[in-house]
Amino acid sequence: MYLPEIFEEKNTEKLYQLVEKYPLGTLVTHSSNGIEANHLPFKLLHEPKFNHAILIAHIARNNELHTLIESGTDVLVIFQGEQGYISPN
Numbered sequence: 001m002y003l004p005e006i007f008e009e010k011n012t013e014k015l016y017q018l019v020e021k022y023p024l025g026t027l028v029t030h031s032s033n034g035i036e037a038n039h040l041p042f043k044l045l046h047e048p049k050f051n052h053a054i055l056i057a058h059i060a061r062n063n064e065l066h067t068l069i070e071s072g073t074d075v076l077v078i079f080q081g082e083q084g085y086i087s088p089n
Helices: 012-021
Strands: 024-031 034-047 052-057 076-079
Touching: 012 034, 012 052, 024 052
Parallel strands: none
Antiparallel strands: 024 034, 024 076, 034 052
16 A cells, blocks of 8 residues: 555554544455455454554454454455545645
8 A cells, every 4th residue: 555654653552542433444355255345343452561452343143254264364454534635735
């Protein structure tokens, strides 16, 4: 993903706050069925002294996503905060 350095957030505490304030994430996966995106509520578990976090999501039993993702499979989760447009001017 292209991310200009000026927009890169390196403060993990701010990133954790974003997830806690806007917990609806888009989980992007790739399986034998192709690329899929699912909107799921996430909970962030983090231990500040270890600078480590875990994302937990609820996947409905009827959503075959839980059978398509193997343990350890790489995924992408996208969280979005408030929406707005910033003019380049």
